[in-house]
Each structure stands twice: as C-alpha cells, then as structure tokens.
Amino acid sequence: MPQDNDSTTEQNSTENSDFTSITNSDPVLEKKLKILFLEVEVLRQSGYRVPDSVKLGQWKELLEMETRSRRRKYLSYLFGVEKKQENRKKKKDEAKQKREDAMNTAPENTHIRYGLGHNTILIRVYDNTINHFYHSRLIQAMQFSQKLVIDCSYDSHMTSREAQNCGKQLMLMFSDNRIHDNPFDLYLCNARRESNTIKQLVKCIPTIYDLDFPINITEKSYLDLFPKENIVYLTPHCREDLREFDHDAIYIIGAMVDKGNNEPLSLAKAKREGLKMAKLPLDRYLMWGSGGSKSLTLNQMMQILLDIRATGSWDKALQHVPRRKIITTPELQEQCSKKVERPKRQLRYTIKDTSKYC
Amino acid sequence: MVVSCSGGYGNSKWYVLIMSGPLKCIFSLQKCLQTFATLRCLLPSVYISTRECKWSGVNLCPAFRIATFPGPTHSFSTDISKNDTCAVLQSQDEKNSDSDEDNTAQDEDILVSVITKGKQLSSSEWEKIKDQVLAKNRGINGSNIDAITIGLCGRFMQLDMGLSYLEHLSLSGKKLNIATIAQVMRMCYSCRLKGIDEQFILSMYENLHSRCPVLDGYTAESAILGLCLTRHWKVGLDLLDMAKLTCIPGGMEYNVLVKTAYDNNEPNISLRLINEMLQLGRSIRPEVFHAQLDYCNRMSAGEKVERWKMVEEILSMFVEHDLKPTVDVAERIRVWYLEAADPHTEVQAQLSSVTDGGICKSCQKYLNPITITKEEFGALQSAFMDKVVVGADIFRKSTPEEIKEFKNFVKMTAPYDMVIDGLNIAFTAGPKKALSSQALARTLHHVVKYFVMKSKKVLILGRKHMQTWSPCYMDYIYRNAHVFLADNLSQDDPLLLYAALYSGMGTKFLSRDLMRGHAYRLENKSLRSTFKLWQLQHQCQLKYVTQAGKVHLKFPLTFNPMAQVSRDGSWHIPYEMEFVGSPSQSFEAPTTWLCLRSGKSSPSLSQVRHKKISRMS
Numbered sequence: 001m002p003q004d005n006d007s008t009t010e011q012n013s014t015e016n017s018d019f020t021s022i023t024n025s026d027p028v029l030e031k032k033l034k035i036l037f038l039e040v041e042v043l044r045q046s047g048y049r050v051p052d053s054v055k056l057g058q059w060k061e062l063l064e065m066e067t068r069s070r071r072r073k074y075l076s077y078l079f080g081v082e083k084k085q086e087n088r089k090k091k092k093d094e095a096k097q098k099r100e101d102a103m104n105t106a107p108e109n110t111h112i113r114y115g116l117g118h119n120t121i122l123i124r125v126y127d128n129t130i131n132h133f134y135h136s137r138l139i140q141a142m143q144f145s146q147k148l149v150i151d152c153s154y155d156s157h158m159t160s161r162e163a164q165n166c167g168k169q170l171m172l173m174f175s176d177n178r179i180h181d182n183p184f185d186l187y188l189c190n191a192r193r194e195s196n197t198i199k200q201l202v203k204c205i206p207t208i209y210d211l212d213f214p215i216n217i218t219e220k221s222y223l224d225l226f227p228k229e230n231i232v233y234l235t236p237h238c239r240e241d242l243r244e245f246d247h248d249a250i251y252i253i254g255a256m257v258d259k260g261n262n263e264p265l266s267l268a269k270a271k272r273e274g275l276k277m278a279k280l281p282l283d284r285y286l287m288w289g290s291g292g293s294k295s296l297t298l299n300q301m302m303q304i305l306l307d308i309r310a311t312g313s314w315d316k317a318l319q320h321v322p323r324r325k326i327i328t329t330p331e332l333q334e335q336c337s338k339k340v341e342r343p344k345r346q347l348r349y350t351i352k353d354t355s356k357y358c
Numbered sequence: 359m360v361v362s363c364s365g366g367y368g369n370s371k372w373y374v375l376i377m378s379g380p381l382k383c384i385f386s387l388q389k390c391l392q393t394f395a396t397l398r399c400l401l402p403s404v405y406i407s408t409r410e411c412k413w414s415g416v417n418l419c420p421a422f423r424i425a426t427f428p429g430p431t432h433s434f435s436t437d438i439s440k441n442d443t444c445a446v447l448q449s450q451d452e453k454n455s456d457s458d459e460d461n462t463a464q465d466e467d468i469l470v471s472v473i474t475k476g477k478q479l480s481s482s483e484w485e486k487i488k489d490q491v492l493a494k495n496r497g498i499n500g501s502n503i504d505a506i507t508i509g510l511c512g513r514f515m516q517l518d519m520g521l522s523y524l525e526h527l528s529l530s531g532k533k534l535n536i537a538t539i540a541q542v543m544r545m546c547y548s549c550r551l552k553g554i555d556e557q558f559i560l561s562m563y564e565n566l567h568s569r570c571p572v573l574d575g576y577t578a579e580s581a582i583l584g585l586c587l588t589r590h591w592k593v594g595l596d597l598l599d600m601a602k603l604t605c606i607p608g609g610m611e612y613n614v615l616v617k618t619a620y621d622n623n624e625p626n627i628s629l630r631l632i633n634e635m636l637q638l639g640r641s642i643r644p645e646v647f648h649a650q651l652d653y654c655n656r657m658s659a660g661e662k663v664e665r666w667k668m669v670e671e672i673l674s675m676f677v678e679h680d681l682k683p684t685v686d687v688a689e690r691i692r693v694w695y696l697e698a699a700d701p702h703t704e705v706q707a708q709l710s711s712v713t714d715g716g717i718c719k720s721c722q723k724y725l726n727p728i729t730i731t732k733e734e735f736g737a738l739q740s741a742f743m744d745k746v747v748v749g750a751d752i753f754r755k756s757t758p759e760e761i762k763e764f765k766n767f768v769k770m771t772a773p774y775d776m777v778i779d780g781l782n783i784a785f786t787a788g789p790k791k792a793l794s795s796q797a798l799a800r801t802l803h804h805v806v807k808y809f810v811m812k813s814k815k816v817l818i819l820g821r822k823h824m825q826t827w828s829p830c831y832m833d834y835i836y837r838n839a840h841v842f843l844a845d846n847l848s849q850d851d852p853l854l855l856y857a858a859l860y861s862g863m864g865t866k867f868l869s870r871d872l873m874r875g876h877a878y879r880l881e882n883k884s885l886r887s888t889f890k891l892w893q894l895q896h897q898c899q900l901k902y903v904t905q906a907g908k909v910h911l912k913f914p915l916t917f918n919p920m921a922q923v924s925r926d927g928s929w930h931i932p933y934e935m936e937f938v939g940s941p942s943q944s945f946e947a948p949t950t951w952l953c954l955r956s957g958k959s960s961p962s963l964s965q966v967r968h969k970k971i972s973r974m975s
Contacts, residue, residue, distance in 0.1 A: 031572070031603065032603060032604055034572065035572055035573075035574045035603060035604050036574070036604065038536070038570060038572070038573070038574045038577070039574035039575060039576065039604065041536070042536055042537045042540070042574055042576050042577055043576070044501065044502065045501055045502050045504075045505050045535050045536065045537030045538070046502060046505045046506070046509070046537045046540075046541070046576070047497060047498065047502040047505065047506045047509075049497070066605075067605065067606065068575055068576075068604075068605045237847070238847065239846055239847065263754050264754055264847075265751075265754065267753075267754075267847065268751050268753035268754040269753070271753045271757060271847075272751075272753045
C-alpha cells in the first residue's frame with residue numbers, strides 16, 4: 001500500500017471512509033485512487049497548497065480529472081475553502097470569548113436590561129415571520145399570476161463548477177421573485193434530482209422539495225405542461241427582439257452558465273422543438289461598453305422580467321443590467337472625438353494642397 | 359509596451375528586460391518575429407514583468423527566469439533587488455500557470471538568499487535558518503521545508519549546499535519524506551555536470567522504492583531523471599508506465615529517457631519513446647537530436663558513408679513526423695553530409711532560404727508540392743459532414759432542411775473552381791460598423807469579377823439578409839456565379855468547407871478565417887493533419903480590395919513546408935534558430951532551410967520540369 005509512513009494526516013483522511021462507493025470496486029480505479037492519495041501527500045510535502053483533509057465527494061471529483069494541473073487547481077481551491085473555514089471559526093471563538101468577558105461585568109441594574117438583544121420597545125420580527133409573509137404572497141401568485149418556466153436541461157453541457165454556479169443563481173432568482181410585489185408563478189422543468197444544478201439548489205434551499213414550498217419543480221418537460229402556441233423561448237442567439245411583454249405568453253429561460261461553451265444551445269433546442277424565440281432588446285435601449293459580455297445571470301433576467309411585467313417600460317426594466325457593462329462617459333467621448341477627428345484630418349490635407357499653388 | 363535596459367552588476371553585464379502593459383501588446387509582440395530575434399540577441403539574464411505578462415513572457419522565452427511583482431503594479435518600486443531571483447519556474451515544459459508558486463515565493467526569500475550565496479553551512483547554521491523561516495509561519499511548515507529547500511538548491515544548481523542540508527537532516531535524525539527524496543533526485547539531475555556519485559542516487563531510489571512500490575506522477579518523473587544518470591536507467595521505463603496511470607508524463611522526462619537510451623546504444627527503445635511522445639504532443643529537444651547523431655557516430659566507428667546512412671534514417675523521421683531541428687543540429691548534419699560525400703561527385707550542402715514561390719535559393723529548384731493521397735482525402739470528405747457540419751447536434755449550426763437543400767444544391771452545381779465566404783470577404787473593406795451595404799456589395803462584386811474574368815466557376819456562400827444589399831452589384835453576382843444563402847441563424851463556415859471538399863482537389867476557397875475551430879472538431883489526429891495540409895494547399899486569403907476594383911489575393915502555398923526528400927535524393931529540411939516547444943500555428947512557411955544535394959544535372963532543366971508539375975496540381 002503506497003502510504004507514506006511519516007505523515008499521519010493522510011491516514012486520518014483515509015481512515016473512516018468507504019471508498020468502494022466511488023470506485024465501484026473497479027480495481028483500476030482503486031489503484032488510481034491509491035496513487036492519488038500519494039500524489040496529494042507529495043504535493044503537500046512539496047509546499048503546494050493542499051487541504052489537510054479531503055472528503056469523499058472531493059476524492060470522487062479528483063478521480064475523474066485527467067490532468068495533474070486540474071487536480072492541483074482543484075486542491076488549491078479546496079485549500080482556500082478550508083483555510084476560510086478555519087479563520088471564520090477562529091474569529092467566532094474570539095468573538096465568543098469577548099462576549100463572555102463582557103457578560104461577566106456586573107450589570108448596573110438588575111431588574112431590566114435595555115438593548116437590542118434584550119428588552120426593547122421594538123417588536124422582534126423573526127426570520128420565519130418574514131418568510132411566511134413572502135410565501136403567502138407566492139402562493140397567491142401560484143394561483144393567479146403569470147407562469148415563468150426555467151428549463152434546467154442543460155446540466156450535461158456545463159462543468160460541475162458552472163452547474164454549482166447555476167444552482168446558486170436559481171436560488172437568487174427565487175429570492176428576487178418572492179420579494180417583488182407581483183411575483184411570477186415559477187416552474188422548474190426538466191429538473192433532474194441527480195443533476196449538479198439541482199443538487200446545489202437543494203444545498204442552498206434544503207426544504208425546496210417539501211410539499212408546501214411555493215415553487216413547482218418537475219422532471220417533466222414544459223411541452224407536456226403547456227400548449228405550444230403560448231410558449232416563447234428567450235434565447236440571446238436569435239434575431240427577433242422582444243418588443244412588448246405579452247402577459248398571456250409563457251416565457252422560458254434556459255438555466256445555463258455558458259462562460260465556457262459558446263455554442264447556441266438554447267437556440268438549437270428551441271429550433272428543434274419548433275418554438276417561438278425572442279431576445280431582450282438590449283441593443284436598442286442600452287449602449288454596450290467594451291467590458292463585459294452580453295450574457296446576463298438568471299437573477300438579473302428575473303428582475304428584468306418582473307419589472308417589464310410590472311411597469312411595461314424597458315428603460316425601467318433594463319436598469320437591472322449591471323452598470324459596468326454599459327459604456328462609460330469617457331469611453332463614449334473618446335469614440336465621438338475619433339469620429340470628429342477624421343473629417344478634421346481631411347480638411348487639413350486640402351488646405352495644405354491649395355497652399356502649394358498659391 | 360516593452361522597455362529594455364542594460365546594467366552592470368559587478369564584473370558581469372546584465373541585460374534586464376522589463377515588460378509591462380496590456381496583454382494585447384505582448385501578444386502582438388509575439389507575432390513580431392524580428393523583435394523576437396532582437397530579444398534573443400540581447401540575451402537578458404533576468405526578466406522582470408507584471409503578473410499578467412508573466413505567462414506570455416514564459417511563452418516568449420522558455421529558458422529564462424522570470425521574476426514577478428506580487429501584484430499589479432504601475433510604477434517600479436525600489437523592491438526590485440529583493441525579488442530578483444525568486445519565483446523561478448518549476449518545469450519549463452509545463453506551461454500551465456501555477457499561482458501557488460507566488461505565495462510560497464515570498465516565504466522563500468530567506469532560503470533563496472542563503473542558497474544563492476553558495477557558502478556551505480554547518481548543521482547548526484541550517485537549524486538557525488530553518489527556525490527563522492518557520493517562525494514566519496506562512497506557507498512553509500515543518501513537513502514541507504525539506505523538500506522546498508532541496509528544490510531550491512536544485513534550481514540554483516548548488517549541489518554542495520543540498521548535500522550539506524541532507525547531512526544536517528541525517529544528523530538531526532529526521533527521516534526524509536517522499537517529496538524530499540524526489541527533489542534530491544531532481545537536484546542530482548540538474549547538477550549532473552558537477553559529477554554525482556551513482557551509488558548515492560541508487561541508494562536514494564532504493565529508499566523510495568521500498569517505501570512506495572507504486573509512485574505518483576511527480577515522484578516518478580523525478581526518479582526517472584535521477585535514474586538516468588545511473589546504470590539502472592531502464593527502471594525509468596517502468597516508472598514511465600507507472601506515471602502514465604494517473605497523468606501524461608512531461609516532455610522533459612521523455613527527452614531525458616530518449617537521450618539516455620541513445621547514449622547507452624538502445625535505439626529501439628528510443629524510437630518507441632519518440633513515437634509515444636509525439637503522439638502525446640510533446641516536442642523533442644535539440645539535446646535528443648545531438649544524442650542521436652552521437653550514437654550514429656559511435657556505431658559507424660568513423661566510417662563516414664556508414665554514418666551518413668544512419669543519419670538519413672533520422673532525416674526520414676523528420677519527414678515522417680514534420681520535425682524541425684535547431685540550427686546547431688542542422689549545422690552538424692550539413693558538415694557530416696559533406697564529409698560523407700564521394701570525392702568524385704559534386705555535392706552541395708548549405709543553409710539557405712526558400713522564396714515564396716517555393717524555389718530553394720541554394721539549389722534553384724522547386725520544393726515538393728503537398729501531396730494528399732486519395733484515401734486520406736476520401737476519409738476527410740466523409741468525416742467532414744458527420745463531425746463538423748452536423749456535429750453533436752445539427753441544430754447548433756443549421757437545420758436539417760437547410761443541410762438537405764445545400765447537399766442537393768452542391769450535387770447539382772459542383773464542381774467549382776473557387777468557393778468564396780461572402781460575408782468574410784465583404785467585411786474586409788473596413789471595420790464592421792462603418793460599412794454600408796453598398797460598400798459590402800461592391801467589395802464582393804470586385805472579387806467575383808476578378809475570378810469571372812479568369813473564367814472560373816465560383817460559388818458564393820452568404821446569409822439571407824444579403825438579399826437586401828444594393829441590387830446593381832448583387833445582380834452581377836447572381837448572374838455570373840452560383841450563390842447559396844443560408845439562414846441568418848446558421849453558421850456558413852462548415853458549409854463552405856463542405857462545398858470545397860466535395861468538389862475535389864482542384865477547388866480552392868477564399869476566406870480570412872483560419873478555421874481552427876472546425877479543425878478541432880475532427881477529433882482524429884490524422885484527419886486533423888490531413889485537413890491542415892489541405893487547408894495549406896487550398897486556402898486563399900484576401901489581402902485588400904480597392905474601391906476602384908483592384909483585388910490582391912494571397913494564394914496558397916505551392917510547396918510543402920515540411921521536411922522533404924525530392925525525387926533526385928536531395929534533402930530540404932527546415933530549421934529554426936532557437937528551440938521553440940510549440941508547433942507553428944500560422945500559414946507562414948519556414949524561411950530557413952537546410953539544402954543537401956549532390957549536383958550533377960543542370961539546374962535549369964529541373965526547374966522547368968518542376969514548374970509543369972506544380973501547375974497541374
């Protein structure tokens with residue numbers, strides 16, 4: 001067994017875990033896993049940033065990576081996460097210590113203690129109360145409001161990191177929806193439980209599969225749930241702009257983080273299923289700057305759609321596009337001055353020419 | 359922005375090159391070969407750059423040390439001297455950016471300054487330094503300080519310091535961990551010129567092997583490097599297979615193993631390894647070629663003709679795998695060719711260059727044209743539709759109806775003389791936003807006219823929105839050429855390539871696009887190289903079109919830009935001035951060639967013969 005006898009840390013991490021679940025008792029994979037244990041140990045001894053303990057799910061990810069540089073980068077990320085947790089714990093302990101020291105000082109009066117954590121004139125509003133308020137509004141929306149579909153079938157086209165990002169965006173999208181005055185009735189279609197996106201979403205909202213949670217998650221496709229004529233697929237790769245928001249149509253947004261993949265996947269899907277397509281009129285209402293791509297995150301899309309539904313004005317709705325993507329004044333001035341410079345230069349040449357003959 | 363300056367430091371003169379500025383400038387610098395040559399002449403000892411430029415600097419000058427500032431800086435502070443020699447790259451073959459290095463680099467300052475001084479230290483002095491470093495309590499701790507220290511000794515070639523550190527460790531009774539042993543072996547390899555005791559390395563390896571029968575990639579690589587200095591170098595082959603279980607072994611290790619195999623007179627092993635490493639995309643270093651030539655020298659025992667026969671095998675390898683030696687290797691080959699020549703025949707061996715037309719300047723003959731066999735071309739044709747046009751999902755590039763329509767269209771109107779990417783050509787007139795549809799149509803019209811005047815059959819691929827372009831120009835185009843307009847949402851490049859391939863070897867295509875993405879989709883390596891050859895031979899590029907109608911085209915290469923042997927037995931091998939690891943991406947043919955020939959036939963006759971052949975192809 002290629003275990004380094006010097007280090008105890010490696011033995012700690014491999015002691016209590018059952019690795020047959022990730023290798024499926026495949027001898028090749030088991031051998032590879034053992035070599036990876038050694039590799040992680042060697043990296044630690046060589047001064048690379050490697051976490052002290054690697055969990056089972058993380059070993060599974062490492063086993064799937066083919067190249068050493070990928071494994072190194074992933075380990076470096078895990079190192080960062082571990083150190084952050086350690087530092088947070090340290091700070092928490094310090095704060096606890098401070099609090100205890102403060103508590104031990106004798107109070108001035110013994111009958112009442114004023115302060116935000118103790119007796120105040122203000123009513124304490126708990127998180128649950130707020131949640132109940134938002135959720136009751138959401139339940140009303142589910143009965144009467146317009147439907148918005150999120151298509152979660154793109155998990156196989158995303159890397160695991162992108163999928164986790166997507167799951168987090170779904171959570172933010174849900175929260176933006178419930179805070180708004182007029183929420184949508186949200187449907188998550190093609191949402192498979194084993195996919196990385198939904199796993200991350202469940203991590204963020206553990207109670208999402210409860211029966212009384214105000215969201216519709218289904219593994220069925222939107223084609224089974226809604227009639228085809230009402231569906232409009234929003235994709236950034238098509239040509240037609242969305243001119244007016246249709247309150248009877250069912251809009252679909254693709255849950256995809258496509259920083260790596262440039263292909264028009266949502267366009268291809270909409271074409272194959274023969275659905276109507278549209279894109280947001282970003283070019284018509286905004287001047288795009290040189291920084292930032294034209295892709296918007298899911299929660300930004302949600303905010304835009306909520307506002308266009310509520311106000312009907314694209315100017316108001318597109319305020320949710322991050323300002324850093326829009327052209328800045330100095331850049332605009334530079335562009336305009338360039339356009340002015342060209343005719344000026346031509347003018348200079350003509351004057352020079354005539355001076356020859358004077 | 360590149361600023362170079364020179365300075366003195368003691369007796370030696372150092373050239374210091376400071377690079378800063380946006381990455382774009384550095385990349386354009388890369389393209390400018392002249393500047394590159396200038397940089398190489400200056401041979402700076404140290405490069406100082408900002409972090410953004412660091413990795414492009416690596417690509418420019420792979421063999422040099424690069425120091426970086428810890429963060430993006432806009433002014434050069436007086437901290438330059440402190441960071442001077444730290445943050446040295448670990449492996450010059452792995453061009454992966456590794457930001458872990460920068461963190462420990464700052465901690466290594468103390469160690470670096472001690473090691474570079476070169477003074478041997480006693481055990482207690484090492485202890486003091488270790489305490490100092492550990493007290494800083496950053497990245498370095500008790501378990502990794504040994505490997506880091508020995509690694510630094512290896513990088514700075516301070517063998518004695520490394521050995522004294524090992525002594526200190528054995529005195530303090532601390533057991534060496536795996537990484538430390540690996541670094542010791544690496545240090546022995548990099549300091550091999552100073553003379554290492556074979557027994558020492560073997561004992562280290564025994565220690566390692568007894569503790570871990572199966573090694574991981576990093577340790578196996580270091581062990582290979584160390585073992586190649588000893589008589590048990592063949593164990594390195596087993597280690598290589600072990601390393602292949604979890605990773606792709608680095609080019610350095612392959613190169614060292616091949617060199618060692620040649621030095622120990624085992625050419626079969628070397629050839630096998632060379633094939634392997636070329637498959638994996640590792641490039642062969644000049645040391646390997648020198649080792650090969652030395653082997654030929656030894657085997658032939660001074661018999662010049664025998665020796666040349668063996669060298670010819672090496673040259674055939676160049677031809678087969680499209681390799682380019684460096685100038686020193688080329689020079690040796692040249693000298694040996696002259697030595698091996700029969701005193702009665704007239705031979706010529708020169709370092710020459712090749713004109714654009716494909717004529718070698720020294721022998722005045724045309725180089726071989728590019729040949730693609732019928733089978734290769736057929737395979738490319740059939741694979742192209744499946745893999746590139748359809749790909750994983752036909753809807754990503756186009757629609758099934760459109761593909762069917764296009765296939766029928768091509769079947770009816772093929773073969774063409776020239777296939778033109780309409781939109782790509784139309785936009786050469788200027789920047790995208792400044793062009794009116796009339797200007798676009800006019801450009802396209804001029805290009806089509808140029809070909810029609812030469813009575814060529816032209817196919818133009820465009821998009822449906824081109825129907826709105828100005829009718830006076832478009833009319834001429836519709837009347838004199840075949841036009842296919844794809845949907846506005848479809849990609850037209852795969853269709854272009856399909857039409858050109860369908861028409862056979864005689865059709866050329868015109869586009870400024872390098873088609874790299876489409877080449878990548880042909881997953882097979884041989885298909886990719888066939889595609890690249892076909893592209894070199896058939897792609898024309900548009901240089902400019904004036905408003906009046908003058909068209910300037912760049913025609914494809916008429917000759918094969920790779921190492922070749924001609925029918926009369928003369929060799930033409932392209933070489934490069936400096937070893938560059940990565941293969942060339944551009945369409946530019948190499949300019950420096952080695953020409954070896956035995957000349958008896960008169961040059962002018964052979965010129966005419968070759969000219970006729972190239973026109974038919």
